[in-house]
Amino acid sequence: MIFGFFALIPTLITAETTTNEVIRDYCSLPDAVYADGVSAADFGATGWNYANAANWADLVVTCGGSFQSPIDIVTTGSTQEPVQPQIHYRSKDASVGYEEANKPYTKEYEGEYSEIEVTDASGSVIRYYAKQFHIHTPSEHTIDGKYYDLEIHFVHQAIQDDEQDCNTVKNKLTVFGLMFQESSSATDYEAFKPWFDSNATGEVDSFDLNDFFSKMSDATYYHYNGSLTTLPCSQTVNWVVFQQPLPISTAQLKQFQDFLSDSTLFPIKHNNRPIQHLNGRKILKGTAITAGVTEIPNLEASFAQTVAMAILLVILIQ
Numbered sequence: 001m002i003f004g005f006f007a008l009i010p011t012l013i014t015a016e017t018t019t020n021e022v023i024r025d026y027c028s029l030p031d032a033v034y035a036d037g038v039s040a041a042d043f044g045a046t047g048w049n050y051a052n053a054a055n056w057a058d059l060v061v062t063c064g065g066s067f068q069s070p071i072d073i074v075t076t077g078s079t080q081e082p083v084q085p086q087i088h089y090r091s092k093d094a095s096v097g098y099e100e101a102n103k104p105y106t107k108e109y110e111g112e113y114s115e116i117e118v119t120d121a122s123g124s125v126i127r128y129y130a131k132q133f134h135i136h137t138p139s140e141h142t143i144d145g146k147y148y149d150l151e152i153h154f155v156h157q158a159i160q161d162d163e164q165d166c167n168t169v170k171n172k173l174t175v176f177g178l179m180f181q182e183s184s185s186a187t188d189y190e191a192f193k194p195w196f197d198s199n200a201t202g203e204v205d206s207f208d209l210n211d212f213f214s215k216m217s218d219a220t221y222y223h224y225n226g227s228l229t230t231l232p233c234s235q236t237v238n239w240v241v242f243q244q245p246l247p248i249s250t251a252q253l254k255q256f257q258d259f260l261s262d263s264t265l266f267p268i269k270h271n272n273r274p275i276q277h278l279n280g281r282k283i284l285k286g287t288a289i290t291a292g293v294t295e296i297p298n299l300e301a302s303f304a305q306t307v308a309m310a311i312l313l314v315i316l317i318q
């Protein structure tokens with residue numbers, strides 16, 4: 001999973017405002033519990049890789065916790081979700097690009113490309129903003145024991161504002177896991193081209209997430225409480241893993257696999273954490289009820305309309 005996420009947070013919180021940038025008060029993640037002798041400065045930077053994944057708990061105690069990710073999703077053991085999460089994607093402002101992050105263990109794009117609203121089991125609507133997305137190969141989650149060729153994680157973090165208090169948000173992160181399976185008949189994704197092209201660096205503005213999310217309507221998903229899948233393994237993730245894989249062409253899959261092959265960081269040619277124990281957690285099953293990507297009402301527009309209505313009302317009263 002979720003590479004360099006913690007390193008990113010202070011940067012985003014303290015980033016200077018530009019004309020296109022909105023500063024949000026992201027809900028802070030719980031501090032990781034570090035093993036004796038391991039400084040916070042060391043986590044994520046040195047000492048871990050995928051060859052020593054079985055020993056991450058020696059570096060960060062949390063990685064040995066009871067609610068770790070990824071897991072094998074046993075579909076016959078899942079129960080129906082009591083409340084369907086209302087997942088609404090809001091399209092990215094065309095003026096805001098994606099920044100390719102310099103991460104050693106994956107390819108990652110950062111940018112507030114969308115927001116989602118998720119209704120939790122109590123019926124409360126929790127709002128999250130997209131922070132970044134990144135890639136694993138092969139997949140981290142398995143479904144009935146089956147690995148897929150690729151898994152993208154779309155990471156969203158809850159915010160605190162006038163409408164939402166962080167204390168009411170149980171899981172500060174919601175991550176969508178989307179599977180891809182090699183297919184000889186698949187056509188290349190336009191969205192992947194700037195991302196997978198090794199010559200492309202810096203900001204990219206042509207990455208259209210609708211390439212993926214428009215295909216996720218009425219999709220079966222599995223939902224459980226888990227963790228980051230890289231250090232510090234914080235157990236604060238609301239996981240939503242979609243069952244149906246999307247096809248990926250042989251050429252585009254190879255492009256990402258070559259990224260692993262080229263790096264001395266990947267002696268075992270993969271960047272997926274081994275499967276973790278379920279430890280009695282429930283896996284909930286549901287169907288995404290949105291018809292593809294839908295628009296969340298624009299809060300600013302709604303506010304403007306409210307003001308306009310109020311002015312109109314005052315005029316009428318007078």
Ligand SMILES: [Zn+2]
Binds near residue numbers: 001003
């Ligand atoms: Zn991930």
